[in-house]
Amino acid sequence: MRRRCGRWGALALVLAARSCTFSASGPRRRVVQGLVQAGLARAAPAWAEARTSEERSAAQVFRDATPGVVSVSRSLRPGERRRPAEDGLPPSLGSGFVWDESHVVTNYHVVRDIGPQDIQIVFLDTSVKDDMPTREVLKGELVGTDPFTDTAVVKVYPPVGKRLVPMRPLPLGKSSSLEVGQSVFAIGNPFGLDHSMSKGIISGKSRTLDIGERPIQGCIQTDASINPGNSGGPLLDATGRVIGVNTAILTASGTSAGVGLAIPVDTVKKNVDLILKQGFVARGFLGITFAPDAISDALQIPGVVVFSVVPNSPAERAGVRPMLNGTIGDAITALDSTPIKSGTDIFRLLDKHVPGDVVSLGLRRARREESGDTTVEQVFLNITLSSTPRRK
Structure with a gap:
């Protein structure tokens, strides 16, 4: 036909x-x-x-970045066959990129559900000028993660008796100096189609991505196409520098059509450096679970309502009062003299602190008098932050 x-x-x-x-x-x-x-x-x-100069520039970005973009896969499970495709590669979980001479960075959620030693990293051999380039599968081992910024670092090992393939780290840019309207490129493995590139612009900055216990601040919004499999891959500027790590799609339909979000590279760099140094990221920990902001709005209570307090945490030792039997306890109205309007405000301020720092917590506390009347007082507590409990 x-x-x-x-x-x-x-x-x-x-x-x-x-x-x-x-x-x-x-x-x-x-x-x-x-x-x-x-x-x-x-x-x-x-x-x-x-070709136009713009097309030539985009093609050059792809050529330069391709050796540093990888597919993150897992080892085959007992009885499981390789992918039916003719390449015979192991199951692809997402994307990643080369950080230094022996490490790859990806998203935490890409490697979250597999064993730390079951990771495989697939490199594309760009030295072969062919329509069907070869791919090299290497063993990876998880070094450490930061679930709160969806970041993971994987160490790559050479095959037994062989040298490690040349690692080509991608250059890093600065996310703090980005502007809306800048051209960006997303490279990764959407739907297992390795080394696919899409182009777009920065559509927004300083977005908040709420995907877990702690929202990720300062995310980059882009209209570059990001699909399942792009997670962990780099978001590049027009010069080929990494400015973010593609992480999520905000969609109202439940499909892949929506707004793409990337974790800013400034945040990633800080946390990767800590993971490489000590295996984890230590953050200041209060030990408070916040009630949804909608509760404060519905009850017209300024600040953020304390839902529960972690036993033996800094907050419990300082005397913070949670909700009890449906009765509102304390509401956080300030942290270090900065007014608090939502839980996002608290996390943003806590990210500036490390374990051992002392913070001043302003609380709105309701007190029931013997007469049955309720009075409200403002309480200030100095709390020494501990380290966020590490996940196993």
Whole structure:
């Protein structure tokens, strides 16, 4: 069927050529273009191969980044066969990129559900100039994670008795200096299609991604196409520098159509450095679970209502009062003299502190008098932060 379509396409071009009056330009040029596309002309004129400077720049970004973008896979489970595709690669979980000479960075949620030693990293061999380039599968081992920023670091090991493939770290940019409207490129493995690139712009900055216990602050919003499998891959600027790590899609339909969000590289760099140094990221920990902001709004209580307090935490030792039997306890109204309006405000301020720092917590506390009346007082507590409990 494909060959038949090709013949009819060529016939149509020939018939069109016979019905034209040829001139130095115009119809003849269009017919020659059609013949070239149909494969009937051997030599393509220079103008047929011309690309815009923007296209050449985008192609160069892809060529430079490809050696540093990887597929994150897992080992085969007992009785499981390799992918039915002809490449025979292990099951792809997401994307990642080369950080240094022996480490790859990806999302925590990409490697969360597999064993720390069951990770496999797939590199594309760019030295082979072929339509079917070869891929090299190497063993990976989880070094450490930071679930609160969806970051994971994997160490790559060479095959037994062989040297490690050349690792080509991607250059890092600065997310703090980004502007809305900048061109960006997302490279990864959407739906297992390795090393796919999409282009877009920065659509927004300083977005909050609420995907777990602690929202991720300062995320980059982009309209570059991000799909399942892109997670953990790099978001690049027009010069090919990493400015973010593609992480999530905000969608109202439950499909892959929506707004793409990437964790800013400034946040990633800080946390990766800590993981490489000590295996984890230590954060200041209060030991408070906050009630949804909607409760404060419905009850017209300023600040954030304390829902529960972790036993033996800094908050419990300082005397913070949680909700009890449906009765509202304390509401946080300030942290270090900064007014608090939502739980996001608290996390944003806590991210500036480390374990051992002393913070001043302003609380709105209701007190029931013997007469049955309720009075409200403002309480200030100095609390020494501990370290966030590490997840196993």
